[in-house]
Amino acid sequence: MIVINLLRRPLDNERRVRLRCKREFAAMMCVFLVMAIVCGFVRTDLDRSLVQLQTEKSQKMVELVEAKNKYAQFEMMNQQIVDLRNSGQEVLALAIQQRQPLQLLDAVSHSLDPLNIWLAKLDMENAKVTLMGFAQTRGQIVQFAQNLKRQELFQSVAVLETGKKTGEFSLYPFTMNLLLMSELNNVTPS
Numbered sequence: 001m002i003v004i005n006l007l008r009r010p011l012d013n014e015r016r017v018r019l020r021c022k023r024e025f026a027a028m029m030c031v032f033l034v035m036a037i038v039c040g041f042v043r044t045d046l047d048r049s050l051v052q053l054q055t056e057k058s059q060k061m062v063e064l065v066e067a068k069n070k071y072a073q074f075e076m077m078n079q080q081i082v083d084l085r086n087s088g089q090e091v092l093a094l095a096i097q098q099r100q101p102l103q104l105l106d107a108v109s110h111s112l113d114p115l116n117i118w119l120a121k122l123d124m125e126n127a128k129v130t131l132m133g134f135a136q137t138r139g140q141i142v143q144f145a146q147n148l149k150r151q152e153l154f155q156s157v158a159v160l161e162t163g164k165k166t167g168e169f170s171l172y173p174f175t176m177n178l179l180l181m182s183e184l185n186n187v188t189p190s
Contacts, residue, residue, distance in 0.1 A: 100180065103153060104129060111147035116140045127155075129178040134171040138162055141174045148178065155179040 101124060108131070112119070117140055121132040135141045141162055148157045156179045163173040 100124075104180065107148065107151040107153045111144060111151060113140065113144070117144050127180040129180060131176040131178065132174070134173050135162075136171065138172055141172065145176065148176075153181060155181055 104124060105122075108119070108122070116137070117133060117135045119131060119133040121130070123130040135144070141159060145157050145159050148154060156177075158177045160175045160177055
């Protein structure tokens with residue numbers, strides 16, 4: 001008996017189609033696996049980069065805090081420098097203000113004979129100076145005035161009044177007006 005299989009062709013086609021589907025499925029699986037592996041490597045690399053960037057960020061934050069601290073110290077030192085300069089200028093201004101009275105006292109003390117003339121009062125207002133005191137003789141008052149004129153510190157020296165002897169010690173009271181030079185920076189008492 002002869003058997004004729006009429007369905008044979010469609011079975012071959014069906015096998016071929018199944019085989020082709022399996023191959024395509026295998027190829028798709030291979031592509032999927034390759035894509036999964038590549039994505040895994042990319043993700044690992046990105047995670048590593050993220051960790052590295054976070055580490056750098058934390059280091060930069062520490063550096064930023066240090067920089068802010070240094071800047072704050074720098075600003076504080078600048079403020080101290082400004083304060084010191086202001087204080088220095090104030091001290092210089094006070095020293096300049098003291099120079100004139102010191103030069104005045106120095107000039108008066110060099111011109112004065114302490115055994116014969118005694119000062120009772122010295123008033124200084126700007127460049128005007130008033131001296132009040134006592135002397136044993138009128139000649140000593142004149143000598144004192146001449147000594148003051150030689151000091152080159154005064155524009156004028158004027159004896160306003162000398163009184164008569166007072167008390168039991170025979171002293172002559174006197175009053176002098178002195179006018180200081182306007183520039184005392186280079187004047188030194190002789």
